[in-house]
Amino acid sequence: MKALVIGNKTSHLIDGLGFIQVLASELGESIEAYGLLYGNQVEEVKGFTKIFSMPDASPEAVANTVSKVIEKVTLEIVVGPAEKNGTEILSRVASVNNMPMITEVSGISKAGDTTYLERAIMGGRATALYGFKTPIAVTVPAKKFKVSDAEATPEFEELQVIDGVTKVVEVLPKEKGAVDLEAAEIIVGVGRGFKAKDDLAMAFELAELLSGEVGCSRPVAADFKWLGEDRWIGISGKKIRGKLYIAVGISGAPQHIMAASDTKVIVAVNKDKNAPIFTFSDYGVVADLYQFLPVFIKKLKEKKGL
Amino acid sequence: MDIAVLVKASLDVNMIKADSEGRILFDSIPLAISEYDRNAVAEAVRIKGELGGKVVAFSVLTWGPVDKRAREIENVMREALALGADEAHVVVDDTILPGDVSVTAEVLSNLIKKTGDFGLILAGEGSMDMMSAQLPVRIAYKLGYPVATFARKIEVINGAVKVTRDLEDVLQVVELPLPAVVSVTGEINQPRLPTLLQIRKSFAKPYKAYTISEIGMDAPEKLFPFDDIKLVTVSRKNMIIEGENLEEIAEKLIDKLIEEGVVRV
């Protein structure tokens, strides 16, 4: 199968190649893979026949340039990173070339003679299956499909950017956090049940007592900016898979809690006994967090002899 | 400048129902306004406040059965009207169910073209149910308009729109000529719940439902329909810790966590 993998980081090319390899082995086909890296230094990634490069550009210009490559090399699959820019670029490529597109493929499965591409829908409560066909555009999450050793050594080619009407006028940095929630064993999650940023101190104290980290729901990070986006748990944030998740003042929207489904034990603290979070948790405490957390912290300290 | 806003009557993901074998009972899941489309309506109303014009909400029904859903999509659009849209136009048609993103884009772009001239078309970043985040781009290409996605800030200046895109690592500010399509994130504004008065007023605003033949179309071929949808099963203990007082509850919870081997003291 002839595939093009695009991205602005070398890791995007590797993630995409991993997907192509898994899919090709499922279908019993050989691979002819092309890469396209924009806005970054090209590195050699084994497994690609050729890697195109171009300077950083608007999603429109990247998509225009990709479509030009598609004209030259008849491609069956175009793959990009399941990030916001990747989603926009691939949606554009799919629109121009009248291709179907799978946003954020989560798996490849087989039933009978049909190979299916899977993706999470409904906030993660369900999986949709699409019978694989070509041509197709697909976005792929980081590190989902393991890349295996490959022989091919790529040639390199620089591409001329094909501009569009979108002008990039400014790029502003975003504050970067350093918390790795995906590797944390114990996480205390905070949600809109907290009334002020200062009140999160209770959650940090609890997390420290448990040697864990603090995570949060989307509004706490993205809306209120009380915490960095590195602490945002959910389908559009981080997936967590530790041994304990304590969700405090979080309602339990599927887009949040389904990203914690690989956690061993989930505890919920919420003052509303009908909050959906209780159906997604092992142990529930129906209480006002402002009353419960101080008591919980005190008791934990007692047990620990502190 | 008139503004179009795309609103989806989405399956309410907080109300998913399944039978004992884990088959999803789609027809029993209610439709609700897709979470981030409320932000799109609120943003359209804000821009209208600055520039004048009207805000028209558009939708295409994507889940059947039609006889039951026709009322539900109207309720969703009444919410958009209560949030400040001036009129609503929808397509309700059996032949395109369940929805397919390219068909929805085709139908919506025709409906928009037929209804008026819009300087700006706003939508939520992705729908609550299908979450594919492709629709705004597909519509833009069908209409031949430029598009920007994941906006956390929109400024309309001199026939152009400046959009601050909220990307994972950076904020990217782009400028596009109007007319343009822009999808907004849930963080662009904080839509207020409509007041009772706004809800009452929404019933006096124009609401029109069409079939696809009424907007001069034949059912377009689906580009990529799903073959199956499976429930992701969640099995948890669902035990509520009870006690005389919070001290007792806290102690019982700590004991449980020790028993589970997830906390050590």
Ligand SMILES: Cc1cc2nc3c(=O)[nH]c(=O)nc-3n(C[C@H](O)[C@H](O)[C@H](O)COP(=O)(O)OP(=O)(O)OC[C@H]3O[C@@H](n4cnc5c(N)ncnc54)[C@H](O)[C@@H]3O)c2cc1C
């Ligand atoms: C496409 C899409 C993607 C999304 N992605 C994400 C994502 O990645 N992550 C995410 O988190 N969300 C995501 N969301 C948003 C999600 O739907 C919810 O809006 C969000 O998770 C709600 O956050 P919350 O639970 O903190 O707030 P709320 O839903 O407002 O819940 C607050 C809870 O706190 C409780 N509470 C209030 N006061 C107290 C108190 N004193 N003591 C105890 N409890 C109290 C309330 O009973 C309530 O249950 C997404 C939505 C969409 C549509």
